[in-house]
Amino acid sequence: MTSEFASASRGSRDLEVLSSDGTKLFAQEFGPGRDAPLLVFSHGWACQGRFWRPQVEQFAATHRVVVYDQRGHGLSDRGRVPFSAKLLADDMEAVVRAVATPADKAVVVGHSMGGMSIMSWAAEYPASVSELARGVVLASTGPSQLVDRSTLLKVPRQLRPRLERAFAASLAVAGPEMQGTRLSRRLIRYGTLGPGATAEVVDECADIVLRCPPQVRGMWGSVLATIDVSKGVDSLEVPATVIVGDADRLTPATHSVDLAARLGRKGVLFEFTLLDKVGHMSNLEAVEDFNSAVARLDKSA
Template sequence: MSLQVAPINGTHIHYSQTGPKDGPVMVFANSLGTDLRIWDDVVGVLSQRFNIVTYDKRGHGLSGIGDAPYDISLHANDLIGLLDHLGLNEVIICGLSVGGLIAQKVIEQQPQRVRGLILCDTAPKLGDYDGWNARIEAIKADGIEVLGDAIMERWLSQGFRKDRALETAMYRDMLVRTTAEGYIGTCIALRDGDLRDAARKIAVPTLCICGSDDLATPPDVVREMASMIPNAKFELIDGVGHLPCIETPELLTRLIDRFTKENNLV
């Protein structure tokens, strides 16, 4: 796996590209407070056939924070800029949580560029204005650390947290080490982002996936998104929280593999 950096929209974006360069392109976009490593177990299998791109959105991982005010369009333009940098014109995007909104914004802006969507534990509109403001103010006052345990309960199922405590602690560290500027900026983007009208216009094969124990985007929220998107399919993963790529990467990989084959995306 090659770790690289690209100058994008006034900052630097850290990314990885792996798999056959002549294979169909699949891009993975991360959730709030995570970096590209959350996809490792999925990429390890799919990179046998796909040209895989993972990246850290601005303010996360090893990417720069940048100076521009954050919104979903900025995050989408960062991904579009990365695709331009890599010369990739037809892609499948798999987006998790805010990554799913980024994927929806990319297809709204450049529909010709996206061949298919996999939307994991996300929606066209996430949370409400007051809820995001409360989170922003808490972090401004006491840092991300103050919300670490509560966010783990939203990210990971009770069973995972009990049986895999060391891994839970590791992902908590990933969260709390995210820059406050990048985390708050992305909270603002989520607070103000609303792609419900755009979702109804999506015209590519779309798979919507949710963990049954997801407290951040509960199954009914993801199921509602699937009903908005023409001909979208919905899959529920039992006993899993907000991050199926971490809890059940084998099952998520099988769902993605079946979806791409059924829709002639490979």
């Protein structure tokens, strides 16, 4: 089993990981042998492993780089159990444990729902995080109140509660197959990218998002509408970097400011990076800054 990303990337190896409920997860490993430092990347809602192309291109020359498709995304199976925050933790536990060891720990990087996967992993498997991770990156993410804090829709304060309920309900709707029209690209650009995003980034982002099956988008959207993985923030015991764009509408910078403050009080915050004029897809929009932040944590951990 191979993916479009795999066929376009030299030196990749396909991995099949079984999660706790027996669901098959698709992962890919890039780079040199097992002696190289390990990075594991977890993507967000409606994306897939190829979302990490700019990071694979930079780090695979010197690192073992592992990316995986979240449950139901890309080439990973959906499984038969209802989607939940705990499943994010179970799947991350399976993937990281398949590639890391106490002697070969990983820096685990999560974007959006991938960051929530890290926080859920820390809540459900705190000993595993300390055993298998030497640091984590929480990028463009938040632990809870995703609907309340979203700035996608600007409305008067008195109408906000009603619109929040409607927005939460809309996340859970599977909806139609999204077509690659000019309108759909405009909507994706508005919702996920900052004002400085290039046409190439818009096209790449849209191509990734439009491939997500509607049912998967709806099922995970239902989880995200009410998710709360705050317990994982307080359970993290490894160095953590927080990254966010100041033009992020989906998970505005207020989430990351709060995350950084909580991690700072625990003494595990390594770095907080605020990216100017960058939207939700921070790793695609600000590749150099994003990769540099990952590299600094990797080097120190």
